Amino acid sequence: MADMTVSEIRKLITRHKRWDLVFAMIGLFALMIGVLTFVALFTGMAMDGAHRLSWDFFTNFPSRRPEQAGILSAWIGSTLVMLVTACTAVPLGVAGAVYLEEYAPKNWVTDIIEINVTNLAGVPSIIYGLLALGLFVYQFGFGQSILSAGLTLALLILPIVIVATREAIRSIPGIIREGAYAVGATKWQTTADHILPYSLPGILTGVIIGMARAIGETAPIITIGALTFIAFLPPAPFAGDPAAGPFDWLFAPFTVMPIQMFNWTSRPEAAFHQNAAAAGLVLVVMTLSMNALAIYIRYRLRKNIKW
Amino acid sequence: MSADNFVSDRLARRKTRNLRERLIEVILFLAASVSVAVTVGIVAILLTESFQFFRHVSIVDFLTDTQWTPLFDDAHYGIMVLLSGTIVSSLVALAVAIPLGTIIAIYLSEFAPFTVREVAKPFLELLGGVPTIVYGYFALLYVTPALQYFFPSLPGFNLLSAGLVMGIMIIPYISSVSEDAMRSVPMAMREGSYAMGATRFQTAIRVVTPAAFSGIAAAYILGISRAVGETMILAVAAGMQPNLTWNPAEPAATITAFIVQVALGDLPHGSIGYQTIFAAGLTLMLLTLFFNILGHVLKRRFRQVY
Numbered sequence: 001m002a003d004m005t006v007s008e009i010r011k012l013i014t015r016h017k018r019w020d021l022v023f024a025m026i027g028l029f030a031l032m033i034g035v036l037t038f039v040a041l042f043t044g045m046a047m048d049g050a051h052r053l054s055w056d057f058f059t060n061f062p063s064r065r066p067e068q069a070g071i072l073s074a075w076i077g078s079t080l081v082m083l084v085t086a087c088t089a090v091p092l093g094v095a096g097a098v099y100l101e102e103y104a105p106k107n108w109v110t111d112i113i114e115i116n117v118t119n120l121a122g123v124p125s126i127i128y129g130l131l132a133l134g135l136f137v138y139q140f141g142f143g144q145s146i147l148s149a150g151l152t153l154a155l156l157i158l159p160i161v162i163v164a165t166r167e168a169i170r171s172i173p174g175i176i177r178e179g180a181y182a183v184g185a186t187k188w189q190t191t192a193d194h195i196l197p198y199s200l201p202g203i204l205t206g207v208i209i210g211m212a213r214a215i216g217e218t219a220p221i222i223t224i225g226a227l228t229f230i231a232f233l234p235p236a237p238f239a240g241d242p243a244a245g246p247f248d249w250l251f252a253p254f255t256v257m258p259i260q261m262f263n264w265t266s267r268p269e270a271a272f273h274q275n276a277a278a279a280g281l282v283l284v285v286m287t288l289s290m291n292a293l294a295i296y297i298r299y300r301l302r303k304n305i306k307w
Numbered sequence: 308m309s310a311d312n313f314v315s316d317r318l319a320r321r322k323t324r325n326l327r328e329r330l331i332e333v334i335l336f337l338a339a340s341v342s343v344a345v346t347v348g349i350v351a352i353l354l355t356e357s358f359q360f361f362r363h364v365s366i367v368d369f370l371t372d373t374q375w376t377p378l379f380d381d382a383h384y385g386i387m388v389l390l391s392g393t394i395v396s397s398l399v400a401l402a403v404a405i406p407l408g409t410i411i412a413i414y415l416s417e418f419a420p421f422t423v424r425e426v427a428k429p430f431l432e433l434l435g436g437v438p439t440i441v442y443g444y445f446a447l448l449y450v451t452p453a454l455q456y457f458f459p460s461l462p463g464f465n466l467l468s469a470g471l472v473m474g475i476m477i478i479p480y481i482s483s484v485s486e487d488a489m490r491s492v493p494m495a496m497r498e499g500s501y502a503m504g505a506t507r508f509q510t511a512i513r514v515v516t517p518a519a520f521s522g523i524a525a526a527y528i529l530g531i532s533r534a535v536g537e538t539m540i541l542a543v544a545a546g547m548q549p550n551l552t553w554n555p556a557e558p559a560a561t562i563t564a565f566i567v568q569v570a571l572g573d574l575p576h577g578s579i580g581y582q583t584i585f586a587a588g589l590t591l592m593l594l595t596l597f598f599n600i601l602g603h604v605l606k607r608r609f610r611q612v613y
Contacts, residue, residue, distance in 0.1 A: 023413075135348055209436075218538070284438070
């Protein structure tokens, strides 16, 4: 080293600095591969499927004739399943997270719950399908119904809701709690009147991301045995003759958007592939707008709230 | 109202209030324990159904047989057949996702200008949010024909295109967790490196990456369990034919694709065919459990305390 002249050292520095530039290019290139794949996927599907997107596509049942087939039973099924999922996962997840953050004593029970939540997030979704098949479908006798599917997806997104809620609660400074206690509020009053409202945007972000995940999940719902060809709707409350009960729809057979798309994709005819592309387009737009909404809420949150 | 009365009234209200507080705490605790119940449920269901299965099939056959034909008259139950499909497709996916994900993470954490990072991170998140069935459609109808253009002998269903697309799907998981790990490396370490005359690239590779290794390893493990458990891309694009192969250019069923295939049919509850999917599920669960434990070990082993 000591023998190097200044010009040699300069050369060495330039050489090493060149690597900076090379790596920055490689990094940008790698990023572009991800971005371009997505663009290719989206434009490819749009080119194949966009012409199928019409009012009829949303109001027709699936059919053997591809040009008449639609996604009516699929999107209604998805909506109802999501309703069950949200009604289960949100209260359970938020309550669980509140317990872990505000109430839980430091002991081995709490440790077990925390490790559990972390590990559940890593369980493959199809395993939840097997759980639901054994438990909800046969043990509890819910059958291959909207209720079984909704509960399955609720368990699947439970860790997402819990983690997001915990993060939101944790970012609330302790002085808020101390202030509430100081004026005589109980723990629950503090939680319900202060902690939950302040963490609402964070919880909302987690719930939306979880729901976006659930709406695209196919494997667990196929595993519980959802049918791929449904040409009727679940009974509306109090409709029909004899009148359906208010909760009969929970136990109705159903199909959902991703399963409808899977069904069309696995057929050999190109015309059905176009239907699959159109259904995929609807699905992607739905999940992306939900994710984008979540990202936007989080962005606003970071900008606006300063404790 | 006398003062005496007033006090006892307050005390009574305090009592109901305390009772309500206790009740709420119990309810919240029950909600939190649902996650434990789910784990117990998964383990119980998988074990009981697999136990029934292993009363018909010996574990030795399960692990060593080279055929998987559970729905035929001449039934064979060699899980290696399905495992090979899972391993090959996961390896292809990781060969794409680990290098690209790591490079993206290093780039975003150490090189990218602020605006690029602010745009790229949400975009990558969106990439991770695309439903997997859509990726499956993409693999079957766009990537396979594109690959066939270069390799005309490639069959319509193959592990290669499914694996490649799965790799793209996993990139966001690996890059975002690795990037978080790198960003949490304290600035002082980078400054020390720059002060010694190191370039940006040298600092990134020799200082930041080793310091963040435990987090990066966790990201890889997360990617591996994603790949092993991925279902729809493989069910759509890799075919559902059980095939003992180590060649990614062939069609093959994975553990997950087999479960989907059986579930699409109509198997009676309690039959041996019904129990096979739980045995397959148990194998999958053990596989992901192994990687999760490995992840914990790596994380603890290489954790650096700043």
